[in-house]
Amino acid sequence: MARANEKEAADFLAAHPEIVQFQAFLTDPSGVARGKVLRPEELPGAYRDGRPLPCSIESLDILGADVLETGLVWEEGDSDRPCFPVAGTLTHAPWHDVPTAQLILESWERDGSPTPADPRHALARTVAALEAKGLRPVVAIELEFYLIDREAALAGRPKPPAAANGFAPSHLQAYLMQDLEDFAPFLNDVFAGAKKMGLPARTLISEYAPAQFEIVLEHRGDAMRAADDAVLYKRLVKGVADRHGYVATFMAKPYAELSGSGMHVHVSLADDGNPNLFAGEGTALTPHLRHAIGGLEQTMAESMAIFAPNANSFRRFRRNSYAPLAPAWAFDNRSVPLRVTAGRPETRHLEHRVSGADANPYLGLATVLAGIAEGIDRKIEPSAPIVGDGYGQKEATLPINWWRALEVARRSDFLRERLGEQFTNIFLTIKEAECDRFFASVSDLDFDWYLRNA
Numbered sequence: 001m002a003r004a005n006e007k008e009a010a011d012f013l014a015a016h017p018e019i020v021q022f023q024a025f026l027t028d029p030s031g032v033a034r035g036k037v038l039r040p041e042e043l044p045g046a047y048r049d050g051r052p053l054p055c056s057i058e059s060l061d062i063l064g065a066d067v068l069e070t071g072l073v074w075e076e077g078d079s080d081r082p083c084f085p086v087a088g089t090l091t092h093a094p095w096h097d098v099p100t101a102q103l104i105l106e107s108w109e110r111d112g113s114p115t116p117a118d119p120r121h122a123l124a125r126t127v128a129a130l131e132a133k134g135l136r137p138v139v140a141i142e143l144e145f146y147l148i149d150r151e152a153a154l155a156g157r158p159k160p161p162a163a164a165n166g167f168a169p170s171h172l173q174a175y176l177m178q179d180l181e182d183f184a185p186f187l188n189d190v191f192a193g194a195k196k197m198g199l200p201a202r203t204l205i206s207e208y209a210p211a212q213f214e215i216v217l218e219h220r221g222d223a224m225r226a227a228d229d230a231v232l233y234k235r236l237v238k239g240v241a242d243r244h245g246y247v248a249t250f251m252a253k254p255y256a257e258l259s260g261s262g263m264h265v266h267v268s269l270a271d272d273g274n275p276n277l278f279a280g281e282g283t284a285l286t287p288h289l290r291h292a293i294g295g296l297e298q299t300m301a302e303s304m305a306i307f308a309p310n311a312n313s314f315r316r317f318r319r320n321s322y323a324p325l326a327p328a329w330a331f332d333n334r335s336v337p338l339r340v341t342a343g344r345p346e347t348r349h350l351e352h353r354v355s356g357a358d359a360n361p362y363l364g365l366a367t368v369l370a371g372i373a374e375g376i377d378r379k380i381e382p383s384a385p386i387v388g389d390g391y392g393q394k395e396a397t398l399p400i401n402w403w404r405a406l407e408v409a410r411r412s413d414f415l416r417e418r419l420g421e422q423f424t425n426i427f428l429t430i431k432e433a434e435c436d437r438f439f440a441s442v443s444d445l446d447f448d449w450y451l452r453n454a
Contacts, residue, residue: 004085004089004103009090010044012101013043016092019101021039021098021101022042022043023035023101024037024085024102025105026053026083026107027119027360030062031309031359032062032064034053034057035051035053036053050082050083050084051105052082053080054080055107056073058072059426059430067430072117081110082107082108084108086103086228089104091196093197093235095243104231116420116426119360119423119427120362122362122419123224125366126370127224134271135270135376138221138223140217140226140267142264142265143250143261144213144250144263145212145250146249146254147213147241149168149247160210160211161245164182164185165182171210179213186241187204191215199229200229201216201218203215203216209255217230223369227361234361249261252312252313252357253312253316261356261358263357263361264353266351267350267369268349269292275346276348280345280348283331285340288376289340289348291379291382293338294375295378296372296375297329298375300371301399301408302408302411302415303371303414304354304398304405305409306415306427307355307364308356308400309358310356310358311438312358322353324336324354324390324398325391325400326390326395327383328390329385329386335390336353339353363419363427370414370418371414374418403435403439409428
């Protein structure tokens with residue numbers, strides 16, 4: 001997506017004189033939004049000259065602590081980088097009491113080159129590699145989330161909230177219409193906000209746990225915009241939930257006994273002569289789809305540190321959990337990580353079901369597209385398709401704990417070549433430090449298990 005020009009700012013200001021503040025933010029490697037609040041008179045300058053943000057913003061762990069090992073703090077004097085608005089992302093933030101708008105920023109070096117640690121540039125790199133071969137990814141991102149009772153969340157003991165009518169869901173009740181009725185005030189505000197923001201929010205479903213939902217974002221022919229949609233959608237859901245007295249979370253596994261939340265990437269490829277290079281019916285696969293599956297299977301293990309970037313991410317990966325334990329694919333089968341969808345032949349696409357909802361949308365999508373490109377470039381053949389229960393037919397070979405996933409990623413030539421060596425090194429350095437900090441802490445569970453028994 002192109003850098004925005006000043007006319008976009010001027011047009012928005014003229015159309016919306018009521019706006020009091022603009023939230024300008026970029027997404028760091030961990031997927032956290034970080035930035036500034038601008039006043040209307042500052043907006044044109046941000047489009048013209050960018051807004052300065054310290055380079056260390058791309059070195060932070062998920063709690064906002066510097067990871068000095070990245071080399072982005074004292075070695076750089078914590079100097080500023082100009083961050084420019086991304087075209088098409090200036091939109092409303094409709095959950096605020098004060099009239100507020102927002103815009104996504106992208107970080108650049110002072111010489112005009114992309115800042116290596118900005119995850120949007122990692123995605124741009126993989127999109128450009130496909131486009132150089134005449135291929136255009138068509139993408140939709142699905143994100144599952146939970147609503148949590150606010151008081152319970154503050155106490156660190158999450159539970160489903162009571163709806164506006166007083167009823168609190170307490171049973172699994174997958175796909176229950178009553179849940180959609182009970183939480184309709186919240187859900188209606190999410191859809192209204194999405195419309196005001198220009199987000200293509202479509203199908204709504206109550207998922208496989210109490211107060212777990214998914215709203216489908218329609219596919220885009222612009223992969224960067226699809227990832228921007230996902231980032232803006234997460235902000236919308238969290239903001240609207242707060243207004244309704246709830247906490248919305250995209251963490252991968254808030255409850256040990258209930259299903260996790262995933263980020264499913266739906267993707268196909270187009271070129272100038274064919275709107276869907278994956279289109280087909282029956283068990284025949286087009287060459288592009290066949291090699292895309294092969295590439296994604298082959299690179300899945302080394303990509304797990306991106307698909308599952310946090311300690312909690314790995315709690316999803318259990319047998320019969322809808323989260324994978326091994327690379328595999330099938331036709332219309334949710335027991336495997338790569339699902340070739342059913343439906344009309346011209347709508348056939350691939351659903352990538354590995355990432356948790358806590359994954360950075362830019363990086364999750366970048367790595368999926370990189371795996372597809374790897375398969376097409378190297379003409380990698382897929383395994384035989386699974387029929388029936390994928391969990392019972394494949395040995396669990398994926399690295400499904402954090403430190404092991406980081407070790408496998410650190411050895412990956414694929415990630416360095418496809419996402420960029422500097423970016424990959426910075427991302428893994430942040431996550432290695434974060435992993436060490438997490439497991440160095442002493443939790444309540446330590447005392448519960450070991451205080452009397454050790």
